Amino acid sequence: MTIASPRDFLLSLYQTAVAAVSASQCLPAFLPPPPSGRTIVIGAGKAAAAMAQTVERHWQGELSGLVVTRYGHGARCEKIEVIEAAHPVPDAAGQEAAKRILAMTQGLDREDLVLCLISGGGSSLLALPAEGITLEQKQAINKALLKSGAAISEMNCVRKHLSAIKGGRLGLACAPARVVTLLISDVPGDDPRIIASGPTLPDDTSCAEALAILRKYQIGIPPNILAHLESGAGETPKPEDPRFARHSHHIIATAQHALDAAAYYAGTQGVAAHILSDGIEGEARDIGLMHAALARQVAEKGQPFHKPCVILSGGETTVTVRGTGRGGRNAEFLLSLAHTLNGHSGIYALACDTDGIDGSEDNAGAYYEPASAQLAATHQLSARLMLENNDGYGYFSALDQLIVSGPTRTNVNDFRAILIL
Structure with missing residues (x-):
């Protein structure tokens, strides 16, 4: 040799x-059959645009939607809008995209399908702070976590409890439609609830854990965020919630x-x-x-x-x-x-x-x-x-x-x- x-x-x-975990290679086999109602495609992450492009090329039937990806990571789509935003620190473009994605889930019924395309980076790209928390505050905490050496699971636990869309909240907003989430995993262990902070998946972490992580890394906590976490106002929907009954997910590519x-x-x-x-x-x-x-x-x-x-x-x-x-x-x-x-x-x-x-x-x-x-x-x-x-x-x-x-x-x-x- x-x-x-x-x-x-x-x-x-x-x-x-890299080629082995591209959307074009991994995604087509996991596409569900078209529903009798509408198909809405939403998603976030560094692979979101390529995933959306692959869906368009293989989907049999009508669809529409919106995905958000990192600046420079876009791909040409005809029916699914692609928005680019900042990573690893969220920006106003990501916040606006998150608002629009959440709005798209309104008015769906049981015959409709939501196809959610999730990949690493989605936590920053799908930025919609919980009520009473500003984008600037989330940016500051995100920067501090990035410098602290915190593990991705710890960072995403905090993000979920300061968000109006992550930690399963986007999934619940899709009710009563059926939700199929396809994920490219960027997290050790491939826990789908951690990837992009699990916007469509129930969460088993708590506000108390998020608060403990911030204290562990000695990150300054503004009074309004401290109150948000201590009161439980930021609690995420849990796995036993019956509204997740018609949801399914598939991890299509891993390390x-x-x-x-x-x-x-x-x-x-x-x-x-x-x-x-x-x-x-x-x-x-x-x-x-x-x-x-x-x-x-x-x-x-x-x-x-x-x-x-x-x-x-x-x-x-x-x-x-x-x-x-x-x-x-x-x-x-x-x-x-x-x-x-x-x-x-x-x-x-x-x-x-x-x-x-x-x-x-x-x-x-x-x-x-x-x-x-x-x-x-x-x-x-x-x-x-x-x-x-x-x-x-x-x-x-x-x-x-x-x-x-x-x-x-x-x-x-x-x-x-x-x-x-």
């Missing part, structure tokens, strides 16, 4: 993984699907692939340290795998922001790995977000190779110092090792591949 270009091989793994596709491709190239997990969470720099230790063990001692091989993993890491640098969690992971390996021979790595955007930057992630350490030295760059400043983007940009794919219009979160030769 000979790999002429480790970088091209790792890029092919990433591209294969595991992406990893399986990449592993299969590696096998066709004669490289053994080992999937660690599809749901790794924790600080990105700590996960990088762990992956580096595992790669060294394989390279030096043939344990627990024999080289040549590729180690794959997915999930959603977090970054507790302490510095002033640029970069998302994948660049942070790879910078930590680069610092730990320090040019160790025979180890190459790629870490990218499957949506094509690492955090809020213009890159999907980055690439690392043994020569990176020497190249960094020639640029007088310190991986340790730049890691302390959360500046993975700056490090890999200087080395010309950023991976820029542009929006992929899908999202199953982190994709990591470490090639050991």
